[in-house]
Amino acid sequence: MSNDPELRVSKIRNGTVIDHINGGQALNVLAIVGIDGTSGEEVSVAMNIPSDRLGKKDIVKVEGRELSQDEVDVLSLIAPAATINIVRDFEVAEKHRVERPERVVGVLECPNRHCITTENEPVDSAFEVLDDGVRCEYCDTIIREDIAAYILVS
Amino acid sequence: MRQDHIISAKQLSRPDIEAVLDRAAEIAADPSAFGDRHEGSLLGLLFFEPSTRTKMSFTAAMKRLGGDVVDMGTVESSSVKKGESLADTVRVVEGYADALVLRHPSEGSAKMASEFVDVPLINAGDGAGQHPTQTLLDLYTIRENAGFDDLTIGIMGDLKYGRTVHSLAHALTVFDASQHFISPESLQLPRSVRYDLHEAGADVREHTDLDDVLAELDVLYVTRIQKERFPDESEYHEVAGEYQIDAETIEAVNEDLTVMHPLPRVDEIAHDVDELDGAKYFEQAHNGVPVRMALLDMVLGGEER
Numbered sequence: 001m002s003n004d005p006e007l008r009v010s011k012i013r014n015g016t017v018i019d020h021i022n023g024g025q026a027l028n029v030l031a032i033v034g035i036d037g038t039s040g041e042e043v044s045v046a047m048n049i050p051s052d053r054l055g056k057k058d059i060v061k062v063e064g065r066e067l068s069q070d071e072v073d074v075l076s077l078i079a080p081a082a083t084i085n086i087v088r089d090f091e092v093a094e095k096h097r098v099e100r101p102e103r104v105v106g107v108l109e110c111p112n113r114h115c116i117t118t119e120n121e122p123v124d125s126a127f128e129v130l131d132d133g134v135r136c137e138y139c140d141t142i143i144r145e146d147i148a149a150y151i152l153v154s
Numbered sequence: 155m156r157q158d159h160i161i162s163a164k165q166l167s168r169p170d171i172e173a174v175l176d177r178a179a180e181i182a183a184d185p186s187a188f189g190d191r192h193e194g195s196l197l198g199l200l201f202f203e204p205s206t207r208t209k210m211s212f213t214a215a216m217k218r219l220g221g222d223v224v225d226m227g228t229v230e231s232s233s234v235k236k237g238e239s240l241a242d243t244v245r246v247v248e249g250y251a252d253a254l255v256l257r258h259p260s261e262g263s264a265k266m267a268s269e270f271v272d273v274p275l276i277n278a279g280d281g282a283g284q285h286p287t288q289t290l291l292d293l294y295t296i297r298e299n300a301g302f303d304d305l306t307i308g309i310m311g312d313l314k315y316g317r318t319v320h321s322l323a324h325a326l327t328v329f330d331a332s333q334h335f336i337s338p339e340s341l342q343l344p345r346s347v348r349y350d351l352h353e354a355g356a357d358v359r360e361h362t363d364l365d366d367v368l369a370e371l372d373v374l375y376v377t378r379i380q381k382e383r384f385p386d387e388s389e390y391h392e393v394a395g396e397y398q399i400d401a402e403t404i405e406a407v408n409e410d411l412t413v414m415h416p417l418p419r420v421d422e423i424a425h426d427v428d429e430l431d432g433a434k435y436f437e438q439a440h441n442g443v444p445v446r447m448a449l450l451d452m453v454l455g456g457e458e459r
Binding site for chain 1: 239241260261262265266269280283345347
């Protein structure tokens with residue numbers, strides 16, 4: 001048990017543990033859930049831990065915070081193998097796998113600078129989720145690589 | 155046709171397209187029968203980019219249906235200049251007209267605008283995106299001259315930024331046409347269009363040299379390669395020169411070829427081609443009127459009359 005990578009970061013009492021994040025994506029996961037440390041949550045991050053399934057994985061633990069479905073949806077785009085454990089009083093109360101949504105609204109910025117959603121119009125960006133990327137519903141631009149770079153930071 | 159808004163060629167099924175083309179043929183055969191069809195109706199024109207033929211042919215089409223147009227005029231003279239959003243502009247103008255026609259430099263503008271209005275909105279070109287009414291008149295011209303059975307078409311020029319190309323390529327997938335794309339490597343089809351063609355199971359091949367495929371084409375659709383797509387003018391001249399066609403080449407290789415072009419052309423089709431029987435680009439431009447009449451008739455509720 002002493003080799004359990006999860007013990008590299010402390011246990012939490014109440015909150016969320018996101019495990020099996022693709023190695024190196026933990027900070028993007030935090031960006032998605034809107035955590036930058038300024039609001040005082042207790043956050044533990046472990047990065048690039050050896051994993052049988054992923055090669056290298058990241059783990060994020062957030063005290064006092066349960067993820068919403070919207071947040072989980074977006075998470076699926078950059079961490080499709082992630083598991084989400086909701087912890088209450090040190091016990092895993094719920095365990096979820098992420099599921100890829102059909103579309104994500106208002107969370108990614110279209111990389112096409114001629115796309116109407118990047119202009120000063122009262123419209124949220126909207127992307128259809130493809131098997132291997134996402135596609136702007138307005139200008140049809142497809143993003144396959146580095147989706148995290150287009151996350152709109154809240 | 156089910157849709158009120160005409161945003162993208164992707165939304166058009168084969169029956170949708172054939173319904174418009176059939177109506178256009180009916181109109182072309184006897185335009186006067188449609189002359190008072192939409193008396194009292196107004197079409198709002200919102201052109202945020204310069205346009206000659208699209209705007210004029212929409213105007214002609216609406217007037218030949220007995221209706222009239224209200225025109226926003228140029229961007230310089232409008233409230234857009236004061237910083238009004240497109241969403242606000244279309245919400246105001248929908249109160250003045252029974253249908254709207256929008257041309258805008260941003261991709262996705264027509265789709266966004268359509269979400270803010272209840273009257274039918276027709277996309278007349280959104281940046282490098284789509285130009286579905288051009289596609290309908292292109293398809294009409296193809297049907298009149300080459301037909302859709304076993305159609306082999308070559309599309310040449312600026313395939314990356316050419317919205318008429320993107321719309322036409324999408325629409326041709328419903329006719330099982332064999333599509334050849336001929337362009338310099340830097341101006342090949344964008345990823346999003348390739349994705350759709352692949353998803354549609356389209357028969358698509360790409361070439362950098364027209365000679366590879368010219369002999370087997372029924373139709374050659376030529377588009378203009380624009381100077382501003384190249385870092386310097388000498389490179390432009392070098393590349394553009396390889397995607398030009400003249401009468402001698404056509405007569406030597408493929409006498410039955412139908413030649414089309416959305417116009418304006420610069421020098422990608424030599425003037426001596428105009429004399430060939432297969433030169434159909436002016437006919438194609440003229441077809442814009444009956445085809446847009448048919449489309450307007452349908453979105454304005456011609457079937458109920």
